[in-house]
Amino acid sequence: MGLLARIALAHLRGRVRQSLVSVLGVATGVGFFIAVAALMEGSQRDFIATLVDAIPHxxxxxxxxxxxxxxIRAANPDAAVQLDGLKPKDxxxxxxxxxxxxxxxxxxxxxxxxxxxxxxxxxxxxxxxxxxxxxxxxxxxxxxxxxxxxxxxxxxxxxxxxxxxxxxxxxxxxxxxxxxxxxxxxxxxxxxxxxxxxxxxxxxxxxxxxxxxxxxxxxxxxxxxxxxxxxxxxxxxxxxxxxxxxxxxxxxxxxxxxxxxxxxxxNEGFLDALRIRNIILYSVVGAILLVASFGIFNIISTVTYEKARDIAILKALGFAERDIRWIFTAEGLVVGAIGAALGWGLGYLLCRVLSQVEITLQSETRTLPLYEAPAFYALALGFALASAGFAAYLPARRAARLNPVDIVRGAQ
Amino acid sequence: MRRVTLKATGLARVLPGAVPVTLVRDISLEVTAGEFVAITGPSGSGKSSLLYLLGLLDRPSAGSVEVDGQPTADMSGDQLAALRLAKLGFVFQFHFLLPEFSAAENVMVPLQRAGRLDSRAIAEWAAGLLAMLGLADAADKRPDQLSGGQRQRVAIARALANDPLVLLADEPTGSLDSVNARIVWESFADLAHKQQKTVIVVTHNAAFAAAADRRVHLVDGRIVSDRPATA
Structure with a gap:
């Protein structure tokens, strides 16, 4: 494992409880993202299949x-023609x-x-x-x-x-x-x-x-x-x-x-309604990941504050600003990646539970329509890593810009 | 003629603000390999500020610094960092060891960052440095398991990890008892005289300053005397 990665992991190990809370936040967001996406896509495909079966293509x-x-208009395409008293042909x-x-x-x-x-x-x-x-x-x-x-x-x-x-x-x-x-x-x-x-x-x-x-x-x-x-x-x-x-x-x-x-x-209206429903639901699930990213922002901000002396000495030893940025951004990405991995498991379990739920519609009992696709898992991972990386990058950038002289003077 | 490792010309550092504060002014200095220099002066005289400018941790408001003949005025932050990594070593009043890492791991940090040696050579080199400073038994201990003097010697070992030309120390004995302070000071003298390092140390301690080769005395940000310490 590289030096920067070891430093990043050491920082996270130093704040186990906070790191765990952030990981669980991401896991919850990713898990529900996968389950809701499967449910939405399943219900949409089910609805479209029903619709397509019921009407001609x-x-x-x-x-x-x-x-x-x-x-007269066809004969004079560039002319200004006014027609009065027109009656439609029967x-x-x-x-x-x-x-x-x-x-x-x-x-x-x-x-x-x-x-x-x-x-x-x-x-x-x-x-x-x-x-x-x-x-x-x-x-x-x-x-x-x-x-x-x-x-x-x-x-x-x-x-x-x-x-x-x-x-x-x-x-x-x-x-x-x-x-x-x-x-x-x-x-x-x-x-x-x-x-x-x-x-x-x-x-x-x-x-x-x-x-x-x-x-x-x-x-x-x-x-x-x-x-x-x-x-x-x-x-x-x-x-x-x-x-x-x-x-x-x-x-x-x-x-x-x-x-x-x-x-x-x-059925444009129906399909538009489905799109709006998707936007609303994805926004709600996205909000969970956003809240989780606040947690990551919080932990990385705290770590950069606590580790100001480490940052100062690392810079004095010859670490470049990009090294410092990398360390703290990596910390956020590690939280995001572990959270996403747990979230995959949670999402899979939620799908299993949802697939057992029976609903009765028009006297017909059936299970909830689910459509599970690897793309949802990839999308959730991408979203989790992007939000975690961005949430960590902001304090990481600030940490990289710290002037070691200010910190050393403050410490002494 | 000895090799000039550090050269400052017309250095000044002014903190901007409603009332600008001048930390150091018009300082010119040349230090050579194997020279042990003590920078002394009353509190607020600009000793640490001068050390940070010489160590490329701070940029001067005027003047320039050359390290081993390389002008640094036009260097980017990353270039300065690379120069610090290759040619300079720092020791501060507080050890600033990474608390999660053992003594040996702390010493290995600059070596790993430089990436010039393989992991086995890095471990051997770090062990050798710790042994040289009398810390062979403390290699696997974390900073919180070490005494104050041991921590500071680990910090010195870390500063020496990349075999720097210049070692800069800011009040390195300030937080140590007299026994440990003397051990650390003797280590600096050995580094200068036996390994031909340039050692520049800021200190309040007149007795220690007298044991250096050269004493630069600052008052109000200016050099008021620069002469052999024993003179």
């Missing part, structure tokens, strides 16, 4: 991100050439697509009305792009073919209406069409908005109900890598012209 709709430019809604576009999407490797017609209807049962988004699907294609079949808690996707006007609703919606499988609801669309529909299945995605506000029926039936024969207003796409959905969506939008929205764009 990309939804192509019969709308445009930007309105088409007026021809466009026929729906994706044009939908079947051809669907075939084109199917030909792209890694993508599968399914057509649908989405429209608002009111479902009435037992005097209760609930507005829902009714999605017309083709079951054979639907199972390729969504988890609907896996989310069914009652009934099967094929059951949509068994009844004349079959519908699958979310468990929350069914509960609010008081309806069960086999019951017949009255569906009314904005077009004024009414149909009696029979509940043939219930699904639960875990996303409240979906389970309460969506229902599925055969595409043909929804086209009748919406009075839009042969119209498709959505193409839902599934991709191989959900985290590439935004990039693929931009590409599809450029190819097709229609707005293509990825799952993360559609």
């Amino acid at each position: 990309i939804t192509i709709r019969d709308e445009f991100r930007n309105p088409a430019p007026q021809p 466009e026929l809604r729906g994706i044009r050439n939908a079947r051809a576009r669907l075939a084109a999407l199917d030909s792209i490797s890694g993508l599968v697509a399914a057509p649908s017609l989405r429209g608002q209807v009111v479902l009435r049962y037992g005097g209760k009305d609930m507005g829902v988004s009714l999605i017309g699907i083709e079951p054979a294609r639907e199972r390729r792009v969504s988890q609907l079949e896996a989310d069914l808690v009652q009934g099967r996707l094929e059951d949509l073919h068994t009844a004349a006007n079959a519908i699958i609703v979310g468990t929350v919606l069914a509960e609010k209406l008081g309806a069960r499988v086999g019951d017949t609801l009255l569906a009314s669309s904005a077009a004024g069409i009414r149909l009696r529909v029979k509940v043939v299945g219930l699904f639960r995605t875990g996303v409240m908005g979906v389970d309460r506000g969506q229902a599925y029926a055969l595409l043909k039936k929804v086209q009748v109900l919406q009075e839009r024969p042969n119209v498709i207003n959505e193409i839902r796409v599934k991709v191989g890598d959900v985290y590439q959905a935004a990039v693929i969506a931009r590409d599809l939008e450029a190819r097709l012209g229609y707005r293509a929205e990825s799952w993360d764009e559609a």
Whole structure:
């Protein structure tokens, strides 16, 4: 071991109790950092997985991100043009050439697509009305792009073919209406069409908005109900890598012209909320390490004060300022490193304990979602060493600048 | 002609402030190898201040110091530290031994910092220095297990560790009883006369000063006499 390191360790051994408190402070910070990071990342991944399962990865709709430019503006891009009395063109809604576009999407490797017609209807049962988004699907294609079949808690996707006007609703919606499988609801669309529909299945995605506000029926039936024969207003796409959905969506939008929205764009608000939650929680855990670094600052400051004579003689003997800085910064780093090592153990134990905790959500009992990654351990170590090093560097710099003559005179 | 190991020219040290305080003024001095010099003077006459300037622990307000022919005025702090490590040794009134280290480890500190020898040679050299100062049995003892005289001799051994050209001591016998003080003083004389070290010692003790080769007497920061001690 080098001379400077031996001096640094000797100083720490001289203040065992204070050093131990500082080490425990760092260990606590590192341990909770690891546990909270695992919990946050686990819950975030769990949430995203639930979300991604519940909705299409990309939804192509019969709308445009930007309105088409007026021809006169397109012809005179540099001119100042004022248009009065403009009325929007009464466009026929729906994706044009939908079947051809669907075939084109199917030909792209890694993508599968399914057509649908989405429209608002009111479902009435037992005097209760609930507005829902009714999605017309083709079951054979639907199972390729969504988890609907896996989310069914009652009934099967094929059951949509068994009844004349079959519908699958979310468990929350069914509960609010008081309806069960086999019951017949009255569906009314904005077009004024009414149909009696029979509940043939219930699904639960875990996303409240979906389970309460969506229902599925055969595409043909929804086209009748919406009075839009042969119209498709959505193409839902599934991709191989959900985290590439935004990039693929931009590409599809450029190819097709229609707005293509990825799952993360559609849930930007949720994801922003997750980011804010992460910032808050990391700040709280970071504060623990900050407090621990105050402890390190305190101990190193005390040691530099107590060891002023040692500093003076070391400088008189020919130690450079950087040697003195090194000694005291190393003391902080040693405290940080030992604390981080203990914190790793504490973090691992906390993760084991948390992984045993069971929670009940929507009558489903499960363990807390944890995601443990070596990166969290590395991050905690880096943060602990950086804060410990910085906390020690400040008094170390002051110690290095001490004038040995002042100390020697004071001592004598 | 003897080798000049330390040369001061026009040295002055003024502490800045609302009322500047002059510690030493216009001091020129040459000291040679093998010379044992005592710096004397009343309290506040600038003895220690002069020693710190000669030892490169403090920077002069005016004038310059040369160590073994090397001008030091334009040197950085790190360069001065390196020069102190290589050519100067210090002993203070208090021993300033590192309390966590044994006597031998304290002596090894400058050797290890210089890094010129391997660990075995360092240990042997330190043991030899302690033996020379009559401390062979105290090598493994910590400072709090040693008497005052032993601690001061360990401090001398540490000052000699890197075989310096110049040994500077500030009241090294001030905290010792007469027996230990005489042992320490005789050690200095031996170092100058037998090992050709330059030894410069600040002391209040007139009897000890008389036993040096040369006595420099300061009053109010000026040299008022500089002559052979026995004269």
